[in-house]
Amino acid sequence: MTSLQLSAKEEMVERFLDAAARGDMIQVSTMLSQSPSLINQTGYSGWSALMLGLGNGHYPVVEALLSHGCDKFSVNSSSQTAYDIAKFWGHRHISTLLGHTDDRCQRLLPGADLHQQENYFSRETLDRLSAKRTDEGWLEDKQSDPNTVYLLFSNCSPMVSSPLEDPNAGGENQLCRFRYETVKDLLQKPATVLIFLGVERRKKPSAQTVDGVREPPAWFAINTDEDTADLLKRCREKNCCFNRDLLKFSEEEAGVVAQARSVLAWHSRYSFCPTCGSSTRSMEGGYKRSCLNSDCRSLKGVHNTCYPRVDPVVIMLVIHPDGNQCLLGEERRFSLWACSPVWLDS
Numbered sequence: 001m002t003s004l005q006l007s008a009k010e011e012m013v014e015r016f017l018d019a020a021a022r023g024d025m026i027q028v029s030t031m032l033s034q035s036p037s038l039i040n041q042t043g044y045s046g047w048s049a050l051m052l053g054l055g056n057g058h059y060p061v062v063e064a065l066l067s068h069g070c071d072k073f074s075v076n077s078s079s080q081t082a083y084d085i086a087k088f089w090g091h092r093h094i095s096t097l098l099g100h101t102d103d104r105c106q107r108l109l110p111g112a113d114l115h116q117q118e119n120y121f122s123r124e125t126l127d128r129l130s131a132k133r134t135d136e137g138w139l140e141d142k143q144s145d146p147n148t149v150y151l152l153f154s155n156c157s158p159m160v161s162s163p164l165e166d167p168n169a170g171g172e173n174q175l176c177r178f179r180y181e182t183v184k185d186l187l188q189k190p191a192t193v194l195i196f197l198g199v200e201r202r203k204k205p206s207a208q209t210v211d212g213v214r215e216p217p218a219w220f221a222i223n224t225d226e227d228t229a230d231l232l233k234r235c236r237e238k239n240c241c242f243n244r245d246l247l248k249f250s251e252e253e254a255g256v257v258a259q260a261r262s263v264l265a266w267h268s269r270y271s272f273c274p275t276c277g278s279s280t281r282s283m284e285g286g287y288k289r290s291c292l293n294s295d296c297r298s299l300k301g302v303h304n305t306c307y308p309r310v311d312p313v314v315i316m317l318v319i320h321p322d323g324n325q326c327l328l329g330e331e332r333r334f335s336l337w338a339c340s341p342v343w344l345d346s
């Protein structure tokens, strides 16, 4: 190839890229029909026609280039994909177009702005009604209410039913739900821990009864150390067991389990007062532990030792610019590949 031919080709690429940057649809289409190989050519700093077109917000040019099968996951010298550039310049409609998964270049890993990501365990299906936790009379009434829902836990694992005979084999598990009559004996046991989870959210206004407004059913979690085989006999559902696999719930139930399990785990680890070492008792619907030693300093003022602790942590997933690869670390003890967690220290 002579230097003259090379210059002619470079000049053609330059014109093609310039047309894309200006949004000149006619010239882009004409040049592509004459020289299809232009489509993924790059110019200064590795910018392709697609990058130049979308960087200037030329939606029709982007659409035409995509329809001709351009590579939307190539990166420029700054490791930016076309998607990154569209996002950077705020061309949301174009980034949405790029995110559509109608070709072999499907973006497998989540893009933070394609749609709002939701934490599996953060769905709030119950209204926690935290103001009611100190209302002992109201809580007692709710405990014996026939509409109240109880969830049973053993060693912080919930009782679930499964569509399959082996609940560990797969499929979505469902929380076993009990009424007061089935669990009222457990509530009398000293080792039982009871957590008020909240009341059901209602989409429609509360139904009226003869006596007034009917309140939505309350939910409680019970952790008990009773024999698990005996506990399972209380349930009428099929294929029940106490299951530690927390990733087999619907998102609605996962949020409830997360709330219950986090508080129950706190109770199982904080039976004694961190200030004086005396025994403590559960209060306020299970969201506080109070020292039984009347001389204890923790009974005067507000102390974080009396409440469930929160440990801030960030979980990071490093995603390759092509959207199809990510960086994971291996936890050797469990042979588990996972994202990188970082605990936040003060």
Ligand SMILES: [Zn+2]
Pocket: 273, 274, 275, 276, 277, 278, 291, 292, 293, 296, 297, 298
């Ligand atoms: Zn104490």
